[in-house]
Each structure stands twice: as C-alpha cells, then as structure tokens.
Amino acid sequence: MSILINCINLNKKYMSKVALEEFTLKFEAGKIYGILGPNGSGKTTLMKIIADLHKQSSGEITVCGNKPSHETRSKVAYMPTENFIYGWMKVKDSIAFYKDMYADFDMEKALDLMNFMELDLNQKVSSLSTGQRARLKISLTISRRAEVVMLDEPLNGLDPISRTKIKECIIEQFDENSVMILSTHLVTEIEQILDEVVFLGKGRIVLQGRAEDLRFERGKSVEDIYREVFAHA
Numbered sequence: 001m002s003i004l005i006n007c008i009n010l011n012k013k014y015m016s017k018v019a020l021e022e023f024t025l026k027f028e029a030g031k032i033y034g035i036l037g038p039n040g041s042g043k044t045t046l047m048k049i050i051a052d053l054h055k056q057s058s059g060e061i062t063v064c065g066n067k068p069s070h071e072t073r074s075k076v077a078y079m080p081t082e083n084f085i086y087g088w089m090k091v092k093d094s095i096a097f098y099k100d101m102y103a104d105f106d107m108e109k110a111l112d113l114m115n116f117m118e119l120d121l122n123q124k125v126s127s128l129s130t131g132q133r134a135r136l137k138i139s140l141t142i143s144r145r146a147e148v149v150m151l152d153e154p155l156n157g158l159d160p161i162s163r164t165k166i167k168e169c170i171i172e173q174f175d176e177n178s179v180m181i182l183s184t185h186l187v188t189e190i191e192q193i194l195d196e197v198v199f200l201g202k203g204r205i206v207l208q209g210r211a212e213d214l215r216f217e218r219g220k221s222v223e224d225i226y227r228e229v230f231a232h233a
C-alpha cells in the first residue's frame with residue numbers, strides 16, 4: 001500500500017496552547033480514516049497542517065511525497081467546517097468556480113452528485129438550507145480527483161436523511177488510489193464507513209488502529225470505545 005501522508009512527531013502550538021503533540025502516523029491509500037476526538041482535541045489543526053493552511057511548530061510531514069506546499073495543495077481536497085461558498089452564486093456558478101480553480105475537478109461527477117444530492121443548479125447558494133449547503137460543500141470537494149480528501153465534520157447539523165445520503169456518497173465515490181480523512185465526534189453515525197480510527201485527545205493519539213480489529217479485540221463498537229477512552233475528557 002502506498003503511503004500518501006507521513007507524519008513524524010508533529011507538534012503544533014498556538015502561542016502557549018498545545019494543539020497537537022508528538023503526532024506520528026502514516027496514512028495509506030485506499031483507506032478511510034476517522035479522526036475522532038472531543039472538542040478542541042486537535043482534529044482541525046491536523047487537517048490544516050496536511051492542507052498546508054497551518055505550519056507545524058516542529059516535526060516532519062510529507063503529503064504525496066513532498067513537504068506541504070503549493071504543489072501538494074493541488075493534490076489535497078479539504079472541506080473546512082466553515083461555509084466557503086459565496087452566497088450570491090447559484091449552485092451551477094459554484095460548480096463553474098470549482099472547475100476554474102482545480103485542474104482535477106470532474107464536471108461529470110459533480111453534475112451526477114448534484115443530482116444524487118437533489119440540489120437545484122439554478123438555486124442561489126444563500127437560499128439553500130443548512131443541510132443543502134452541507135450537501136453542496138461535500139459534493140464540490142469530492143468532485144475533485146484528489147489523492148488526499150479531507151472532510152472536517154461532514155455530518156454536523158444534518159438530518160438523518162442527509163447524513164445517510166452523504167455517507168452513501170462518500171462510500172460510492174471513494175477512489176482506492178486516494179486516502180480519505182474524516183473528522184468527527186459523531187462516532188455512531190460514521191463508524192461503519194471507517195477503515196481506520198485515530199482517537200485524538202488533547203492533541204495526542206490515545207488509541208489507533210483498524211476499526212474492525214479494535215471492535216473484535218474489545219468486543220465493543222467504536223462508539224463505545226470512544227466513550228470509554230474519553231470518559232473523563
């Protein structure tokens with residue numbers, strides 16, 4: 001299996017606040033990783049370092065063989081938690097915008113996804129509901145044929161139907177040559193689609209492994225392991 005992201009002893013401090021500590025992990029192609037941890041555990045910080053939006057304070061990281069840079073950015077599709085699509089655009093304008101921005105954007109895939117997500121191409125982004133906006137954000141992100149795909153809290157604030165649709169879409173569209181990283185604290189919702197789980201607590205890896213192995217070894221769901229690990233967090 002090829003290693004698409006290699007993190008060695010990554011540390012990140014914001015002033016005196018430690019956000020990530022001694023984070024060492026290899027992310028392999030063909031796998032969906034869940035970064036699971038309570039609020040403030042460093043999930044977003046890790047993703048932003050991989051996406052070259054933040055620099056680590058110390059330690060080493062390579063993304064597709066190179067240090068995070070302008071070059072690696074073109075191989076990373078990152079969906080932040082914030083709304084990043086201009087409200088004045090129509091859905092179809094946001095697709096055209098992505099097409100212009102990213103060479104790896106797959107228009108056919110995007111149009112299929114808009115259909116699957118039941119989004120109206122002529123509707124203005126500002127008039128979309130929270131769930132529809134979330135569907136649009138994810139559709140645009142995964143329409144890129146990127147080697148690294150990261151979705152920060154993809155299920156937050158969504159109704160059960162939207163959650164199911166998004167999970168189906170993630171599984172269906174996943175490319176075995178890429179790696180996908182999802183961050184969440186909604187573990188029950190997401191655990192069935194994860195190959196690997198990384199429990200992050202106060203910036204440190206508390207537990208990590210194949211989801212199936214952890215469930216088998218401990219005779220518990222990932223959700224129950226999460227509750228046990230973070231009982232006092």
Ligand SMILES: Nc1ncnc2c1ncn2[C@@H]1O[C@H](COP(=O)(O)OP(=O)(O)OP(=O)(O)O)[C@@H](O)[C@H]1O
Nearest residue numbers: 014017018019037038039040041042043044045046
């Ligand atoms: N720009 C910043 N300046 C100062 N501190 C920050 C900054 N960004 C994050 N932090 C701190 O770093 C720690 C990790 O934050 P981070 O956003 O990575 O956590 P998270 O696991 O994504 O949290 P959540 O689940 O709430 O989104 C937190 O204590 C947070 O307050």
